[in-house]
Amino acid sequence: MTDTKPFVPLSAATLHILLCLAGEPRHGYGIMQDVLRHSNGQYRLGPGTLYDNLQKLMDQGLVEEARSNDVKSDPRRRYYALTNCGRSVLQADVERLKSVVREAGRRLRHAT
Amino acid sequence: MRFLYVRLLRMHPAAFRESFATEMLWIFDETAHVENPIALLLDCSVSLFRQWILRSGLWRIIPAIAGASLQFGAISLCWHFPRIVPCSAHSAAPIAHAASGMGLLAITLVVATARTVVVVALRAAKRATAANG
Numbered sequence: 001m002t003d004t005k006p007f008v009p010l011s012a013a014t015l016h017i018l019l020c021l022a023g024e025p026r027h028g029y030g031i032m033q034d035v036l037r038h039s040n041g042q043y044r045l046g047p048g049t050l051y052d053n054l055q056k057l058m059d060q061g062l063v064e065e066a067r068s069n070d071v072k073s074d075p076r077r078r079y080y081a082l083t084n085c086g087r088s089v090l091q092a093d094v095e096r097l098k099s100v101v102r103e104a105g106r107r108l109r110h111a112t
Numbered sequence: 113m114r115f116l117y118v119r120l121l122r123m124h125p126a127a128f129r130e131s132f133a134t135e136m137l138w139i140f141d142e143t144a145h146v147e148n149p150i151a152l153l154l155d156c157s158v159s160l161f162r163q164w165i166l167r168s169g170l171w172r173i174i175p176a177i178a179g180a181s182l183q184f185g186a187i188s189l190c191w192h193f194p195r196i197v198p199c200s201a202h203s204a205a206p207i208a209h210a211a212s213g214m215g216l217l218a219i220t221l222v223v224a225t226a227r228t229v230v231v232v233a234l235r236a237a238k239r240a241t242a243a244n245g
Contacts, residue, residue, distance in 0.1 A: 029139050046152060047139045048159025051132040076138045
């Protein structure tokens, strides 16, 4: 059982990166494009911010380097994947966000 | 612009550069025609700052110096306001007071800075070891 408390709440960049990696391993550029897509163009992650956060996540053991299944892939591309610990932390932060949204909805309903 | 980006990448810590610089440059080449290159340079500068100041632990020098200054301030108060805080040494000559005060400050600064340097060096060594496998 992973202790997720030291990692939660996640920063916006970290949350977006972990969300991108929840489905399948991706390379850096793929993560940048996916963040832009799933945030409807509202959150643009630069390469500096991305790799700075990836390094931190790898040091924390939430993300690891993965092998690419794509044989035609550019050798300069490195793939990254969530570890089990990373998945638990993402799950814990999503639960936290759900409770925030629930509470916000309840308060807004009372206010109207 | 690419030249500037390469220069900025080269200024990053070695472990980070060895792990990610090639990919970052590749992304710059892929996106420079659609993204604003100035924004990419700015993003790289922020990463440079974060790597050297935050991730390396260099920021600890600031609270270390602040802590040392506070200690020096407290010692000075003890020296110069013996009625507020009784101090047996206040009867010594003023020059001796100042000299010992400066000595204490120097020792505190050296100890605080040395501790920070050791912590930063250990972290850098650990990171370099991890990067080299």
